[in-house]
Amino acid sequence: MTGVLFKNCAAVIVNHGQGHEVLRDVDLLTEGPAIKSIGPDLNAPVAETKDASGWFIYPGLVNTHHHFFQTFVRNRADLDWTKLSVIEWLDLIYPIFSRLNEDCFYHSSLTAMAELIKHGCTTAMDHQYCFPRHAGKHLIDRQFEAAELLGLRFHAGRGGNTLPKSEGSTIPDEMLETTDEFIADCARVIDTYHDAGQFSMGQVVVAPCQPVNCYQDTMVESVALARDKDVCLHTHVGEGESPVIEARTGQRTVAYLEDLGFAGDDTFYAHCWELSQQELARLATSGTGVSHCPEPVYLVGAEITDIPAMHALGVRVSLGADGAASNDNSNLMHCVHSAYMLQCLAANRRTHPVPDPAAFLDYATTGGASALRRPDIGRLAPGMAADLFAIDTRRMDYVGTRHDPLSLIAKVGIGSPTDLTMINGKVVWENGAFTNVDERALFEDAERELIKLNS
Numbered sequence: 001m002t003g004v005l006f007k008n009c010a011a012v013i014v015n016h017g018q019g020h021e022v023l024r025d026v027d028l029l030t031e032g033p034a035i036k037s038i039g040p041d042l043n044a045p046v047a048e049t050k051d052a053s054g055w056f057i058y059p060g061l062v063n064t065h066h067h068f069f070q071t072f073v074r075n076r077a078d079l080d081w082t083k084l085s086v087i088e089w090l091d092l093i094y095p096i097f098s099r100l101n102e103d104c105f106y107h108s109s110l111t112a113m114a115e116l117i118k119h120g121c122t123t124a125m126d127h128q129y130c131f132p133r134h135a136g137k138h139l140i141d142r143q144f145e146a147a148e149l150l151g152l153r154f155h156a157g158r159g160g161n162t163l164p165k166s167e168g169s170t171i172p173d174e175m176l177e178t179t180d181e182f183i184a185d186c187a188r189v190i191d192t193y194h195d196a197g198q199f200s201m202g203q204v205v206v207a208p209c210q211p212v213n214c215y216q217d218t219m220v221e222s223v224a225l226a227r228d229k230d231v232c233l234h235t236h237v238g239e240g241e242s243p244v245i246e247a248r249t250g251q252r253t254v255a256y257l258e259d260l261g262f263a264g265d266d267t268f269y270a271h272c273w274e275l276s277q278q279e280l281a282r283l284a285t286s287g288t289g290v291s292h293c294p295e296p297v298y299l300v301g302a303e304i305t306d307i308p309a310m311h312a313l314g315v316r317v318s319l320g321a322d323g324a325a326s327n328d329n330s331n332l333m334h335c336v337h338s339a340y341m342l343q344c345l346a347a348n349r350r351t352h353p354v355p356d357p358a359a360f361l362d363y364a365t366t367g368g369a370s371a372l373r374r375p376d377i378g379r380l381a382p383g384m385a386a387d388l389f390a391i392d393t394r395r396m397d398y399v400g401t402r403h404d405p406l407s408l409i410a411k412v413g414i415g416s417p418t419d420l421t422m423i424n425g426k427v428v429w430e431n432g433a434f435t436n437v438d439e440r441a442l443f444e445d446a447e448r449e450l451i452k453l454n455s
Ligand SMILES: [Zn+2]
Pocket: 065, 066, 067, 127, 236, 270, 322, 323
């Protein structure tokens, strides 16, 4: 008996492949890693029955862009974007990044993962592009170790940078790899950790940091490796670099990458706020996805990405928290709300169409599953992974909001941690505590590493 039976759920957000819909007053039954059934009056011999009266049960959120290591440089007044140019900021931040050691990557990953899980995220893709030479080559390995400890479904974006500052990049030599080093380690982590099977808890994405900081060779070799191993491709696109790429290659980033084969339904880009309508249409045609990270738009002052336009063109849209260099929290639930509010701001200025709040739940669930090529996650239906979170709505926070669960997260916002987060059929967070680990001990270990880093 491995299942959990959630009895008398006030609402379950189900999706049989035709979009999310709300079922009221039903039960939800899990069996092993999957959802067995959703409906009224379910009964089965299970390991645990939970009284879910008053609970709204949502599909777990899927985070498609983050930089976990940056949790160790957050909330610092000396690194405030609003006071610094990008160059000044880079000059301050890279000396800190280059001091990070293997333990820093482990504990900063635990820090970000823990916050994500508390706020309903059940799958996360981290774009780990920081490889200081002294930190060694086992940083992705330590991230998988952290994900296993917390029970997070983890996609490791193996990033990297190859172009030296002397040839126009922004990366200090201490953090550069050769293309061969980068590709060899991508192949190693794919062979070691990538599980393409149903309900896989670990996958790898080939993710050179950004074309502006990599040789063309690196991008070409990444495409060859990803296609050979049948894994996804990811990089930063359209965050201000297009004129630089155009000066270097004669093409803006989208056309440059498409010509290199770094596009398609196995590929998703982070950001894309500077893309023209024509470039967005190219993404729709090639099937390339976008990970929209709303919170950097506030902090860095970038243009507001036209998400309704992307959606209307048929671009696959997902959501990312992004790293603490441009978003000081690791809370994807908060990003669903902030992404919606940002589009409302643009709509009020009549620069973008009026957004549909329920669409932002789609971006953060089915959109994320599509970006990561995971047909087994992102929605609640029999046979899907039992990845979900529950909110007990019998609180003053939710009076007046309960009639529309689909819009609740985007329009109202969920300000506190979930009451329960389940991943792959296992409850990993419940009643304010992790079920497998002592949060206070994790906190103290992380703080100890931070103090060593900053001393
Ligand atoms: Zn990023």
